[in-house]
Amino acid sequence: MAFLQGLDSHVVIVGCGMSGLGAALRLVQHGFHNVRVVEASDRAGGRIKTALWGGKFLEIGANWIHGPCQENPVFRLACNYGLLDEKSTTEENQSIDVDGHPPFVPNWFSSSGRKVSVDLTKPAAMVYMSLLQESQGFFAQDHEHLPARSVGEFIKSKALEALGEEQVDKGTKELRLAVVNTLLKAECCVSGTHTMDDVCLKSFGMYKTLPGLDCTFPGGYEGLIRCMIQDLPKDIVSYNKPVKCIHWNCTDQKAKNSGKTFPVLVECDDGETIPADHVILTVSLGVLKRKQKTLLSPEMPPQKVESIQNLGxxxxxxxxxxxxxxxxxxxxxxxxxxxxxxxELSDVVSDLERFWMKKLFGFTVMSPAERYGHMLCGWIAGCESEYMEALSQMELESAVTQLIRRFTGNPTITPKRVLRSQWYHDPYTYGSYTYVAKGCCGQDIENLAEPLPLKGSQSKPLQVLFGGEATSQPFFSTVHGALLAGWREAERIISHYAPLTFPETGGSKL
Structure with missing residues (x-):
């Protein structure tokens, strides 16, 4: 009987990204019929965003399914909807374990305009990858005295030590230091941080990789979002509906509907107020950092605010x-x-205005060529990336053209077209994804994921629940982490009304 009453509960989901969609689908599939999703922007998907550019599907946001195997719920969904190519779904592809770093075939170019032999770069790259792997191991060990506080500090000190012992000429030694610098910049993009000096060494290994060679969606990542939307009842999602404040522990008479009093009232920017029994909040950690004092009323408890500040x-x-x-x-x-x-080993630039492009470590080659033609995707993270967003299109095109000409030694090479993402200036994300900053730990992710009111309160439970990739341990920063978090919060509500009925739990970086 309690579960039947639960099906009448009003649930509002804030955010129509992967986490919000996952929560909505799970609730609807279990019979909840008063579910509403409010999305601040004019589209679904959140940090999944596909652009059609010159007839080609380009991923402005999430790029790959990281770890496409049966343990990955995004991979399973994509297979069920028939969205992947045959190669990506083979057992062989699912079984390959690259530990989060696919073995790309590289070309190396120097700033003096020459191509550098892999034989020269490989020794330094091997030292770097060995240290990166070692830095992931501290999470599983009980270390009272870590060799450094951050991943960057650890790798830089150990790399200098290892490369300093090599009996090579000065030019070769400097070249190999430059290799480590470039790979540190690349890892800034993987981790989504300004510098690896900001990433906690102790917590770095908390992130769990899944087996499988990363794969993409031939028809774009947003194809998965469209399929999920089609499985929801019509008109369940309201677009262009930013939320101003979520009032919880609500005793205000405005939190009434059809004579019933609700514990939560969602106040939107356009003046609409939506009463609810439960609210699942799936906004980015960037939004929580910017609006932690105003997004909820009463404000969030101190331990939750502290964890929002601790996480990167x-x-x-x-x-x-x-x-x-x-x-x-x-x-x-x-x-x-x-x-x-x-x-000198450094993964940041000293002068943003003059040298921001130095943070652009390089490009991945878009493949297959039959689909993309001759196209590259450059990657840039941190404050330099945020500065790049504010440049005019002409300034950007000029800068990257000069960069390519300098490194190739070809003074005439010119890109046909240039397109960029701008996630920092997106008012509904304020960045890309979560990383474990110095001083944070797994408890911070658990604190962020804990519903309000907190345990021990006498108030009605599960008023405000928290989803999104930032609440997913050990899959923070990934699409599958976001999906799992959405499922988790939906299941909290489901099991609240039928605690013995639904034991199921499920288990890319962007």
């Missing part, structure tokens, strides 16, 4: 370049840029 949320942007002809080798999958004047 950074910016990782893409710059797409299309060319008439490739300047890279046919088997090349990733292009790295080596700045020969970077003889």
């Amino acid at each position: 949320f950074g910016t990782n942007n893409k710059i797409f370049l299309e060319f008439e002809e490739p300047f890279w080798e046919p088997d090349c999958e990733i292009i790295f840029f080596l700045w020969e004047d970077e003889t």
Whole structure:
């Protein structure tokens, strides 16, 4: 009987990204019929965003399914909807374990305009990858005295030590230091941080990778969002509906509907107020950081606010370049840029206005060529990435053209077209995804995920629940983490009314 009453509960989901959609679908599938999703923007998907550019589907946001295997719920959904190519769904592809770093075939170019042999870069790259793997191991160990506070500090000190022992000439040694610098910049993009000096060494290994060689959606990631939307009742999602404040522990008479009093009232920017029994909040950690004092009333408890502050949320942007002809080798999958004047290890630039482009570590080659033509995707993270967003299109095109010409040594090469993402200036994200900042731990993710009111309160439980990738341990920063978090919060509500009925739990970076 309690569960039947639960089906009449009013649930409002804030945000129509993967986490919000996952929660809505789970609730609807279990018979809840008073579910409403409010989305601030004019589209569904959140940080999943596909653009049709010159007849080609480009991922402005989430790019891959990270770890496409049966343990990954996004992969399972994509397979069920028939959205992946045959190669991506093979057992062989699912079984490959690359530990989160696909073995791309590289081309290396230096700032003096010459191509650098892999034989010269490989020793430094191997040292770097070994240290990166070692830095992930501290999470599983009981270390009272860590060798450093951050991943960046650890890798830089150990790399200097290892490379300093090599019996090579000065030019080769400086080149190999530049290799480590470039790979640190690349890891800033993977982690979504300004610098690896900001990433906690102790917590770095908390992130769990899944087996499977990362794959993409031939028809765009948003195809998955469209399929999920089609499985929801019509008109369940309200677009262009930013939320101003969520009033919980509500005793205001306005929180009434059909004679019933509700514990939560969702106040929207347009003046509409929506009463609810439960609200699932799936906004980004960037939004929570910006609006932690105003988004909820009463304000969030101190431990939740502290955890929001402790966790890191950074910016990782893409710059797409299309060319008439490739300047890279046919088997090349990733292009790295080596700045020969970077003889000291640093993954940040000293002067944003003059040198922001130095943070652009290189490009991945868009493949297959039959689908994309001759196209590259550049990656840039941190404050340099945020600065790049504010440039005019002309300034951006000029900067990346000069960069390509300098490193290739070809003074005439010119991209046909340039397109970028701008996640930091998006008012509904304020960045890309979560990372474990210095001083944070798994408890911060648990604190963020804990519903309000907190345990021990005498108030009605599960008034405000928290989803989104930032609440997903150990899959923060991923699409599958966001989906799992949405399912988790829906199941809290389901099991609240029928605690013995639904034991199921489920288990890419963007």
